[in-house]
Amino acid sequence: MTAGAVALITGGASGIGAATARRLAGEGWRVVIADVDAARGAGVADDCGGLFIHTDVTSLHDNEHAVAQSVRAHGRLDAVVLNAAIAGRCGLDDFTQQHYRETMRTDLDGIVYGLHAALPRLRRQRSGHIVVTGSLAGLTGSPDVFYATAKHALIGLVRSAAPHLARDGIRLNIVCPGLVDTPVLARARTAILAHGLLLADPGEIAAAVQSVLGDRRTGRAWVVQAGRPAVPVEFPEIPLATR
Ligand SMILES: NC(=O)c1ccc[n+]([C@@H]2O[C@H](COP(=O)([O-])OP(=O)(O)OC[C@H]3O[C@@H](n4cnc5c(N)ncnc54)[C@H](O)[C@@H]3O)[C@@H](O)[C@H]2O)c1
Numbered sequence: 001m002t003a004g005a006v007a008l009i010t011g012g013a014s015g016i017g018a019a020t021a022r023r024l025a026g027e028g029w030r031v032v033i034a035d036v037d038a039a040r041g042a043g044v045a046d047d048c049g050g051l052f053i054h055t056d057v058t059s060l061h062d063n064e065h066a067v068a069q070s071v072r073a074h075g076r077l078d079a080v081v082l083n084a085a086i087a088g089r090c091g092l093d094d095f096t097q098q099h100y101r102e103t104m105r106t107d108l109d110g111i112v113y114g115l116h117a118a119l120p121r122l123r124r125q126r127s128g129h130i131v132v133t134g135s136l137a138g139l140t141g142s143p144d145v146f147y148a149t150a151k152h153a154l155i156g157l158v159r160s161a162a163p164h165l166a167r168d169g170i171r172l173n174i175v176c177p178g179l180v181d182t183p184v185l186a187r188a189r190t191a192i193l194a195h196g197l198l199l200a201d202p203g204e205i206a207a208a209v210q211s212v213l214g215d216r217r218t219g220r221a222w223v224v225q226a227g228r229p230a231v232p233v234e235f236p237e238i239p240l241a242t243r
Contacts, residue, residue, distance in 0.1 A: 003028030006074040010034045011084030013041035015182030019202035034066040057084045057110030063117035082114040083133040088147035107150035126169040134174040162219030171218040178225040198226035
């Protein structure tokens with residue numbers, strides 16, 4: 001990717017998004033942080049010499065605004081990292097419609113809206129790369145049932161949309177991290193380590209995002225775990241039934 005390329009990163013105020021912003025800025029990218037957390041988002045943007053745009057990804061309008069502001073500031077948009085998400089707000093046993101909708105609004109609608117907002121610009125350019133942050137939970141399942149449900153849906157979104165977008169010169173991939181040492185896991189951290197599970201550093205996921213951005217393939221789900229490089233998942237070939 002040429003120096004001066006522009007990346008818009010949702011959820012860039014913290015954890016994996018902030019690490020990705022710092023990594024790409026270090027490689028000469030111009031980064032735009034889109035997040036609901038104005039204080040931390042502006043801080044990361046300052047560190048990266050980037051721009052912060054207050055964005056709630058659950059709003060299509062906010063996503064469109066973030067894309068418009070990125071293009072207004074820099075005149076181009078090369079990569080969009082759709083990364084903002086929350087842990088599930090309820091499970092099967094403490095289900096409420098409100099908490100279920102909050103989870104889906106952020107973790108699924110927020111990505112769909114980010115994709116939809118970026119497409120007109122990327123289609124006009126006939127280039128660009130969208131990288132979604134999924135999760136290993138979107139491939140294997142998780143006790144956080146509705147978080148995992150949303151992350152599974154994102155795999156379907158990427159696999160289904162990528163062939164269409166390839167006709168417009170746009171790549172779409174999803175990075176699926178295992179456990180990562182970020183604020184979202186703070187409360188479970190001690191128990192995770194006590195089980196002997198490895199936590200990746202957010203910088204490892206940022207490195208994976210960077211390597212996926214540099215890969216020519218599209219429609220892939222890339223698993224990223226602590227101490228290992230990103231590897232694309234091999235989904236089974238299931239031919240349609242014929243007479
Ligand atoms: N930490 C892990 O173990 C792990 C594992 C797999 C996948 N992930 C995924 O990585 C991504 C980043 O998570 P993280 O671990 O860095 O968590 P994090 O909590 O450190 O960062 C999430 C960021 O998203 C922002 N955000 C939340 N709701 C938003 C909204 N409505 N609009 C805009 N911004 C919003 C938060 O303010 C925060 O800055 C998420 O998609 C998460 O599901 C994390």
